[in-house]
Amino acid sequence: MINIEVARRNSGILFSYLHLGLAVLLFVSLLPPVSAGAATLKVGGEEAEFESIGKALRSAASGDVIELAPGLYEESLRIESDVTLKGMGDVVLTPEPEGEYVIAVGPRRTSLGLEGLEIRGGERGLWLEGEAEVRVTNCKFIDNREGVRAEGVSSFSLKNSLISDNNWNGIVVQGEAEALIENSNVKGNNDGIVAGDRSSLRLMESKVTDNNASGVLLQARTSATLEDNQFADNFIYGLVLSRPECGFKDFYSRFRGEIEGSGNLFSGNGIEDFCPPALKKLG
Secondary structure, three states, X not given: OHHHHHHHHHHHHHHHHHHHHHHHHHHXXXXXXXXXXXXXXXXXXXXXXXXXXXXXXXXXXOOOXXXXXXXXXXXXXXXXXXXEEEEOOOEEEXXXXXXXXXXXXXXXXXXXXXXXXXXXXXXXXXXXXXXXXXXXXXOEEEOOOEEEEEOOOOEEEEEOOEEEOOOOEEEEEXXXXXXXXXXXXXXXXXXXEEEOOOOEEXXXXXXXXXXXXXXXXXXXXXXXXXXXXXXXXOXXXXXXXXXXXXXXXXXXXXXXXXEEEEOOEEEOOOXXXXXXXXXXXXX
C-alpha cells in the first residue's frame, strides 16, 4: 500500500509539471516575435560588402540600411523592398546607359528612405508608382528631365533637399499621390512643381525661385496647402492655377480643387506673382 500511494503521489507531481510546461509553451508562443534588428550593408569603398547597389538590394531584408561610399554609381534601380539608401559622403547616382530612371519605387506597397544622395541624369530622377512611400532627406535632384514624379496612390516627403535645373519639371504629383515638401529649394527647372488630378500637395517653408516657367502650377482637383514659402523670380508666375484667365484653356486640367495657406512671400515673378488675383490671400 505504501508503494502504491508513493506512485500515485509521484504521478500527480509529474502530471502537474506536464501542465506547467504546456502553459509555459503556450505563453511563449503568444509573445510577439523578437526582431533581430536592421542590418547595415556597405557598397563601395574599402569596406564594401557589395560592388553595386543592385546586388545589395537583392540581399537586403526589410528595415536594412544600405550605406554608399563616396563615388559615382551608374545604375537604374527598381526598388520594392523596405530599405534606406544612405550616402556617406559625395554620392552621385545616375542611370545606366539608356536607362529611363535612376530610382523607381513600386508599384506594390514599399517604404523607402533616401538620405544624402545626388540623383542626376535620368528621364526621371525618382519615380513613384502604385502604393510606394518614400522619405527623402538632404538629397539633390539635378539635371534630370523630371526630378521627382509621383503617381497612383503613392506618397513622399521631401525635406532639406534641392530640386534644381531639371530640364522639364522639378516635381510632378499626379493621380491620387500625396506630397509633403518642407524646407527645400526648387529652382531653375521649367515648372518648379506641377500638381494635378486628385493629388495632394503640402509645401512648407520652402523656396521656389528662378524657374523658367512658373514656380507652382496647380491643376484639376488637386488639394494644396502652402505655408511660409518664398516664390521669387520665376519667369511667368510664382503661383498659378490652371484657369482660362491665367492662359490655360484645357477643360480637363482646369483647376477645380482646393487651396489654402498663409505666410507666403511673392516677389519679382515675370508676368504676375500669382494668378488669379484671389491668391493674394495666401500671403
